[in-house]
Amino acid sequence: MDKSQDALVLLRQIIRATDMQDKEISRCSGLTLPQLMIMQTLRLSAPISTGELAKEISLTQATVTSILDRLEKKELISRERGKEDKRKVWINLTTAGGELMKGAPTTQQDLFTRRFDDMQTWEQSMVVSALERIAFMLDAQHLDAAPMLDIGQLDRAVHPES
Amino acid sequence: MDKSQDALVLLRQIIRATDMQDKEISRCSGLTLPQLMIMQTLRLSAPISTGELAKEISLTQATVTSILDRLEKKELISRERGKEDKRKVWINLTTAGGELMKGAPTTQQDLFTRRFDDMQTWEQSMVVSALERIAFMLDAQHLDAAPMLDIGQLDRAVHPES
DNA sequence: AATTTTATTTAGCATTACAAATCATTTACT
Protein backbone atom coordinates (compact mmCIF):
# COMPACT_ATOMS: atom_id res chain seq x y z
CA MET A 1 0.00 0.00 0.00
CA ASP A 2 2.95 2.34 0.62
CA LYS A 3 3.68 3.45 -2.91
CA SER A 4 6.29 6.01 -1.91
CA GLN A 5 8.45 3.21 -0.55
CA ASP A 6 8.03 1.32 -3.79
CA ALA A 7 9.09 4.42 -5.67
CA LEU A 8 12.19 4.84 -3.54
CA VAL A 9 13.20 1.23 -3.96
CA LEU A 10 12.79 1.51 -7.72
CA LEU A 11 14.76 4.71 -7.78
CA ARG A 12 17.58 3.00 -5.94
CA GLN A 13 17.50 0.17 -8.45
CA ILE A 14 17.66 2.60 -11.34
CA ILE A 15 20.57 4.48 -9.84
CA ARG A 16 22.35 1.24 -9.14
CA ALA A 17 21.83 0.06 -12.70
CA THR A 18 23.19 3.25 -14.20
CA ASP A 19 26.08 3.10 -11.79
CA MET A 20 26.93 -0.37 -13.05
CA GLN A 21 26.68 0.86 -16.62
CA ASP A 22 29.07 3.68 -15.87
CA LYS A 23 31.50 1.23 -14.36
CA GLU A 24 31.34 -0.95 -17.43
CA ILE A 25 31.92 1.97 -19.77
CA SER A 26 34.76 2.90 -17.48
CA ARG A 27 36.32 -0.50 -17.88
CA CYS A 28 35.83 -0.52 -21.64
CA SER A 29 37.28 2.91 -22.21
CA GLY A 30 40.19 2.51 -19.82
CA LEU A 31 39.10 5.65 -17.99
CA THR A 32 38.03 5.99 -14.40
CA LEU A 33 34.57 7.22 -13.52
CA PRO A 34 35.42 10.86 -12.79
CA GLN A 35 37.65 10.95 -15.86
CA LEU A 36 34.68 9.75 -17.87
CA MET A 37 32.42 12.38 -16.33
CA ILE A 38 34.81 15.06 -17.42
CA MET A 39 35.11 13.66 -20.91
CA GLN A 40 31.34 13.50 -21.29
CA THR A 41 30.96 17.04 -20.05
CA LEU A 42 33.60 18.16 -22.50
CA ARG A 43 31.82 16.38 -25.29
CA LEU A 44 28.76 18.49 -24.65
CA SER A 45 30.28 21.78 -23.55
CA ALA A 46 33.84 22.07 -24.85
CA PRO A 47 35.60 24.40 -24.81
CA ILE A 48 35.04 25.13 -21.14
CA SER A 49 37.16 26.61 -18.38
CA THR A 50 38.46 24.49 -15.52
CA GLY A 51 36.27 26.32 -13.05
CA GLU A 52 33.10 25.89 -15.06
CA LEU A 53 33.96 22.25 -15.53
CA ALA A 54 34.39 21.76 -11.80
CA LYS A 55 31.05 23.42 -11.14
CA GLU A 56 29.36 21.30 -13.75
CA ILE A 57 30.38 18.03 -12.12
CA SER A 58 30.31 19.32 -8.54
CA LEU A 59 33.94 18.75 -7.71
CA THR A 60 36.66 21.06 -6.45
CA GLN A 61 38.83 22.88 -8.95
CA ALA A 62 41.86 21.25 -7.37
CA THR A 63 40.39 17.81 -7.91
CA VAL A 64 39.48 18.58 -11.48
CA THR A 65 42.97 19.90 -12.16
CA SER A 66 44.57 16.64 -11.08
CA ILE A 67 42.15 14.59 -13.15
CA LEU A 68 42.88 16.83 -16.13
CA ASP A 69 46.57 16.20 -15.59
CA ARG A 70 46.04 12.53 -16.21
CA LEU A 71 43.76 13.05 -19.18
CA GLU A 72 46.34 15.40 -20.66
CA LYS A 73 49.07 12.86 -20.19
CA LYS A 74 46.92 10.42 -22.13
CA GLU A 75 46.52 13.14 -24.75
CA LEU A 76 42.74 13.01 -24.59
CA ILE A 77 42.34 16.67 -23.66
CA SER A 78 44.27 19.87 -24.28
CA ARG A 79 44.72 22.98 -22.16
CA GLU A 80 45.04 26.49 -23.48
CA ARG A 81 45.53 29.72 -21.56
CA GLY A 82 42.80 32.27 -22.18
CA LYS A 83 43.75 35.12 -24.51
CA GLU A 84 41.52 37.88 -23.17
CA ASP A 85 41.48 36.60 -19.60
CA LYS A 86 44.82 34.97 -18.96
CA ARG A 87 43.68 33.50 -15.66
CA LYS A 88 41.39 31.05 -17.39
CA VAL A 89 42.44 27.76 -18.90
CA TRP A 90 40.26 26.45 -21.67
CA ILE A 91 39.88 22.70 -21.92
CA ASN A 92 39.25 20.92 -25.18
CA LEU A 93 38.99 17.37 -26.41
CA THR A 94 41.84 16.30 -28.63
CA THR A 95 41.07 14.36 -31.78
CA ALA A 96 41.86 11.14 -29.94
CA GLY A 97 39.62 12.19 -27.08
CA GLY A 98 36.76 12.97 -29.39
CA GLU A 99 37.13 9.64 -31.12
CA LEU A 100 37.06 7.79 -27.82
CA MET A 101 33.89 9.57 -26.73
CA LYS A 102 32.21 8.94 -30.03
CA GLY A 103 32.26 5.21 -29.42
CA ALA A 104 31.52 4.10 -25.89
CA PRO A 105 28.69 6.06 -24.34
CA THR A 106 26.32 6.02 -27.26
CA THR A 107 25.99 2.25 -27.43
CA GLN A 108 24.64 2.27 -23.89
CA GLN A 109 22.12 4.95 -24.61
CA ASP A 110 21.20 3.41 -27.91
CA LEU A 111 19.78 0.39 -26.18
CA PHE A 112 17.78 2.54 -23.83
CA THR A 113 16.59 4.60 -26.77
CA ARG A 114 15.60 1.54 -28.75
CA ARG A 115 13.60 0.08 -25.91
CA PHE A 116 12.06 3.45 -25.23
CA ASP A 117 11.04 3.77 -28.85
CA ASP A 118 9.42 0.34 -28.65
CA MET A 119 6.86 1.73 -26.25
CA GLN A 120 3.53 3.17 -27.25
CA THR A 121 3.41 6.93 -27.63
CA TRP A 122 1.18 7.32 -24.61
CA GLU A 123 3.55 5.22 -22.54
CA GLN A 124 6.47 7.39 -23.57
CA SER A 125 4.59 10.47 -22.49
CA MET A 126 3.75 8.83 -19.21
CA VAL A 127 7.36 7.95 -18.50
CA VAL A 128 8.62 11.43 -19.33
CA SER A 129 6.01 13.12 -17.24
CA ALA A 130 6.70 10.78 -14.32
CA LEU A 131 10.40 11.57 -14.59
CA GLU A 132 9.59 15.25 -14.57
CA ARG A 133 7.64 14.73 -11.38
CA ILE A 134 10.48 12.92 -9.70
CA ALA A 135 13.09 15.37 -10.89
CA PHE A 136 11.00 18.14 -9.46
CA MET A 137 10.57 16.39 -6.16
CA LEU A 138 14.26 15.72 -5.82
CA ASP A 139 15.40 19.10 -7.04
CA ALA A 140 12.91 20.83 -4.81
CA GLN A 141 14.17 19.23 -1.67
CA HIS A 142 17.76 20.02 -2.40
CA LEU A 143 18.05 22.98 -4.70
CA ASP A 144 14.79 24.78 -4.03
CA ALA A 145 15.04 28.16 -5.73
CA ALA A 146 18.52 27.86 -7.20
CA PRO A 147 19.20 27.49 -10.90
CA MET A 148 20.18 24.05 -12.09
CA LEU A 149 23.72 24.80 -13.13
CA ASP A 150 24.92 26.63 -10.06
CA ILE A 151 25.14 23.86 -7.54
CA GLY A 152 28.75 24.38 -6.56
CA GLN A 153 28.03 27.83 -5.26
CA LEU A 154 24.88 26.72 -3.50
CA ASP A 155 26.84 24.08 -1.66
CA ARG A 156 29.30 26.60 -0.41
CA ALA A 157 26.53 28.96 0.64
CA VAL A 158 24.72 26.30 2.64
CA HIS A 159 27.87 25.09 4.41
CA PRO A 160 30.11 28.12 4.78
CA GLU A 161 31.74 26.80 7.93
CA SER A 162 33.21 23.64 6.44
CA MET B 1 9.79 15.45 -30.60
CA ASP B 2 12.57 13.15 -29.35
CA LYS B 3 11.08 11.96 -26.10
CA SER B 4 13.80 9.43 -25.40
CA GLN B 5 16.33 12.23 -25.22
CA ASP B 6 14.09 14.07 -22.81
CA ALA B 7 13.87 10.96 -20.69
CA LEU B 8 17.65 10.55 -20.64
CA VAL B 9 18.20 14.15 -19.67
CA LEU B 10 15.70 13.85 -16.85
CA LEU B 11 17.27 10.63 -15.69
CA ARG B 12 20.65 12.31 -15.55
CA GLN B 13 19.16 15.15 -13.54
CA ILE B 14 17.59 12.73 -11.10
CA ILE B 15 20.79 10.80 -10.64
CA ARG B 16 22.66 14.03 -10.16
CA ALA B 17 20.22 15.21 -7.52
CA THR B 18 20.43 11.98 -5.54
CA ASP B 19 24.19 12.11 -5.82
CA MET B 20 24.16 15.57 -4.26
CA GLN B 21 21.89 14.31 -1.49
CA ASP B 22 24.26 11.49 -0.75
CA LYS B 23 27.13 13.91 -0.55
CA GLU B 24 25.24 16.07 1.90
CA ILE B 25 24.35 13.13 4.11
CA SER B 26 27.98 12.18 3.89
CA ARG B 27 29.04 15.59 5.15
CA CYS B 28 26.47 15.59 7.94
CA SER B 29 27.32 12.14 9.22
CA GLY B 30 31.08 12.51 8.95
CA LEU B 31 31.25 9.40 6.81
CA THR B 32 32.48 9.06 3.26
CA LEU B 33 30.13 7.87 0.55
CA PRO B 34 31.26 4.24 0.41
CA GLN B 35 31.31 4.11 4.19
CA LEU B 36 27.73 5.31 4.13
CA MET B 37 26.79 2.72 1.55
CA ILE B 38 28.12 0.00 3.80
CA MET B 39 26.35 1.37 6.84
CA GLN B 40 23.06 1.56 4.97
CA THR B 41 23.47 -1.97 3.71
CA LEU B 42 24.20 -3.13 7.23
CA ARG B 43 21.15 -1.37 8.49
CA LEU B 44 19.01 -3.47 6.17
CA SER B 45 20.89 -6.75 6.11
CA ALA B 46 23.05 -7.10 9.24
CA PRO B 47 24.53 -9.45 10.18
CA ILE B 48 26.19 -10.11 6.86
CA SER B 49 29.53 -11.56 5.81
CA THR B 50 32.24 -9.43 4.26
CA GLY B 51 31.90 -11.19 0.91
CA GLU B 52 28.15 -10.78 0.75
CA LEU B 53 28.54 -7.15 1.66
CA ALA B 54 31.04 -6.62 -1.12
CA LYS B 55 28.71 -8.26 -3.62
CA GLU B 56 25.80 -6.16 -2.42
CA ILE B 57 27.53 -2.86 -3.11
CA SER B 58 29.55 -4.10 -6.10
CA LEU B 59 33.01 -3.57 -4.68
CA THR B 60 35.96 -5.88 -4.18
CA GLN B 61 36.38 -7.77 -0.93
CA ALA B 62 39.73 -6.06 -0.50
CA THR B 63 38.15 -2.63 -0.81
CA VAL B 64 35.39 -3.51 1.62
CA THR B 65 37.89 -4.87 4.10
CA SER B 66 39.77 -1.58 4.21
CA ILE B 67 36.59 0.45 4.56
CA LEU B 68 35.48 -1.83 7.37
CA ASP B 69 38.82 -1.24 9.07
CA ARG B 70 38.03 2.45 9.32
CA LEU B 71 34.43 1.91 10.42
CA GLU B 72 35.67 -0.49 13.08
CA LYS B 73 38.20 2.05 14.32
CA LYS B 74 35.31 4.51 14.70
CA GLU B 75 33.45 1.76 16.57
CA LEU B 76 30.46 1.92 14.24
CA ILE B 77 30.67 -1.74 13.22
CA SER B 78 31.89 -4.95 14.80
CA ARG B 79 33.49 -8.05 13.32
CA GLU B 80 33.01 -11.60 14.51
CA ARG B 81 34.52 -14.81 13.20
CA GLY B 82 31.95 -17.32 12.03
CA LYS B 83 31.32 -20.25 14.37
CA GLU B 84 30.32 -22.94 11.89
CA ASP B 85 32.45 -21.60 9.03
CA LYS B 86 35.53 -20.03 10.53
CA ARG B 87 36.57 -18.42 7.24
CA LYS B 88 33.64 -16.04 7.34
CA VAL B 89 33.55 -12.80 9.27
CA TRP B 90 30.17 -11.48 10.26
CA ILE B 91 29.68 -7.72 10.30
CA ASN B 92 27.28 -5.97 12.62
CA LEU B 93 26.36 -2.43 13.51
CA THR B 94 27.40 -1.38 17.00
CA THR B 95 24.95 0.54 19.15
CA ALA B 96 26.64 3.79 18.14
CA GLY B 97 26.46 2.77 14.49
CA GLY B 98 22.78 1.99 14.73
CA GLU B 99 22.08 5.32 16.38
CA LEU B 100 23.95 7.19 13.66
CA MET B 101 21.98 5.47 10.93
CA LYS B 102 18.70 6.14 12.65
CA GLY B 103 19.16 9.88 12.24
CA ALA B 104 20.52 11.08 8.95
CA PRO B 105 19.00 9.23 6.02
CA THR B 106 15.37 9.46 7.00
CA THR B 107 15.05 13.24 6.89
CA GLN B 108 16.05 13.21 3.24
CA GLN B 109 13.52 10.58 2.31
CA ASP B 110 10.83 12.17 4.40
CA LEU B 111 10.59 15.15 2.09
CA PHE B 112 10.38 12.92 -0.94
CA THR B 113 7.74 10.86 0.78
CA ARG B 114 5.75 13.93 1.77
CA ARG B 115 5.76 15.34 -1.75
CA PHE B 116 4.93 11.96 -3.13
CA ASP B 117 1.98 11.64 -0.79
CA ASP B 118 0.72 15.04 -1.93
CA MET B 119 0.05 13.63 -5.35
CA GLN B 120 -3.20 12.15 -6.48
CA THR B 121 -3.48 8.39 -6.23
CA TRP B 122 -3.53 7.97 -9.99
CA GLU B 123 -0.42 10.10 -10.29
CA GLN B 124 1.38 7.96 -7.73
CA SER B 125 0.49 4.85 -9.66
CA MET B 126 1.71 6.46 -12.85
CA VAL B 127 5.05 7.36 -11.32
CA VAL B 128 5.61 3.91 -9.87
CA SER B 129 4.73 2.17 -13.07
CA ALA B 130 6.96 4.49 -15.07
CA LEU B 131 9.82 3.75 -12.67
CA GLU B 132 9.19 0.06 -13.12
CA ARG B 133 9.48 0.51 -16.85
CA ILE B 134 12.75 2.35 -16.59
CA ALA B 135 14.23 -0.02 -14.04
CA PHE B 136 13.37 -2.88 -16.32
CA MET B 137 14.88 -1.22 -19.37
CA LEU B 138 18.10 -0.43 -17.56
CA ASP B 139 18.39 -3.86 -15.98
CA ALA B 140 17.62 -5.50 -19.26
CA GLN B 141 20.44 -3.81 -21.08
CA HIS B 142 22.96 -4.77 -18.47
CA LEU B 143 21.97 -8.20 -17.29
CA ASP B 144 20.03 -9.52 -20.24
CA ALA B 145 20.31 -13.24 -19.66
CA ALA B 146 21.86 -13.16 -16.19
CA PRO B 147 20.12 -13.46 -12.82
CA MET B 148 19.66 -10.25 -10.88
CA LEU B 149 21.75 -10.94 -7.82
CA ASP B 150 24.86 -12.37 -9.44
CA ILE B 151 26.44 -9.27 -10.83
CA GLY B 152 29.86 -9.76 -9.33
CA GLN B 153 30.27 -13.09 -11.07
CA LEU B 154 28.87 -11.75 -14.30
CA ASP B 155 31.41 -8.97 -14.28
CA ARG B 156 34.23 -11.39 -13.86
CA ALA B 157 32.85 -13.62 -16.59
CA VAL B 158 32.51 -10.82 -19.08
CA HIS B 159 35.98 -9.41 -18.44
CA PRO B 160 38.12 -12.33 -17.39
CA GLU B 161 41.29 -10.79 -18.78
CA SER B 162 41.40 -7.65 -16.65
C1' DA C 1 49.29 52.32 -6.70
C1' DA C 2 47.21 49.35 -3.38
C1' DT C 3 43.67 46.18 -2.43
C1' DT C 4 40.51 42.86 -3.43
C1' DT C 5 38.59 39.47 -6.27
C1' DT C 6 38.87 35.68 -9.51
C1' DA C 7 40.98 31.41 -11.65
C1' DT C 8 43.97 28.07 -11.34
C1' DT C 9 47.56 25.33 -9.57
C1' DT C 10 50.49 23.15 -5.90
C1' DA C 11 51.18 20.46 -1.78
C1' DG C 12 49.78 17.40 1.73
C1' DC C 13 46.60 14.20 3.48
C1' DA C 14 43.08 10.53 4.00
C1' DT C 15 40.20 7.51 1.43
C1' DT C 16 38.92 4.49 -2.50
C1' DA C 17 39.65 0.86 -5.62
C1' DC C 18 41.74 -2.95 -7.52
C1' DA C 19 44.91 -6.91 -8.59
C1' DA C 20 48.00 -10.16 -6.79
C1' DA C 21 49.71 -12.72 -3.04
C1' DT C 22 48.85 -14.90 1.41
C1' DC C 23 46.70 -17.59 4.99
C1' DA C 24 43.22 -20.38 7.10
C1' DT C 25 39.42 -23.15 6.38
C1' DT C 26 36.31 -26.02 3.91
C1' DT C 27 35.01 -29.11 0.21
C1' DA C 28 35.89 -32.56 -3.32
C1' DC C 29 38.24 -36.38 -4.94
C1' DT C 30 40.76 -40.80 -4.86
Next chain:
DNA sequence: AGTAAATGATTTGTAATGCTAAATAAAATT
Protein backbone atom coordinates in the same frame (compact mmCIF):
# COMPACT_ATOMS: atom_id res chain seq x y z
C1' DA D 1 42.37 -40.78 5.63
C1' DG D 2 45.00 -37.66 2.69
C1' DT D 3 45.88 -34.65 -1.00
C1' DA D 4 44.05 -31.19 -4.21
C1' DA D 5 41.06 -27.55 -5.27
C1' DA D 6 38.03 -23.97 -3.91
C1' DT D 7 36.48 -20.37 -0.81
C1' DG D 8 36.61 -16.23 2.49
C1' DA D 9 39.07 -12.74 4.31
C1' DT D 10 43.07 -10.18 4.74
C1' DT D 11 47.59 -8.03 3.42
C1' DT D 12 50.42 -5.67 0.13
C1' DG D 13 51.39 -2.53 -3.39
C1' DT D 14 49.94 0.85 -6.65
C1' DA D 15 47.05 4.23 -8.83
C1' DA D 16 43.46 7.42 -8.61
C1' DT D 17 40.05 10.36 -5.95
C1' DG D 18 38.83 14.32 -3.36
C1' DC D 19 39.40 17.61 0.05
C1' DT D 20 41.56 21.87 2.45
C1' DA D 21 44.94 25.27 2.74
C1' DA D 22 48.36 27.81 0.69
C1' DA D 23 50.71 29.72 -3.40
C1' DT D 24 50.61 31.99 -7.82
C1' DA D 25 49.06 34.98 -11.19
C1' DA D 26 45.98 38.02 -13.57
C1' DA D 27 41.96 41.16 -13.55
C1' DA D 28 38.95 44.36 -11.50
C1' DT D 29 38.13 47.81 -7.99
C1' DT D 30 39.01 51.57 -5.04
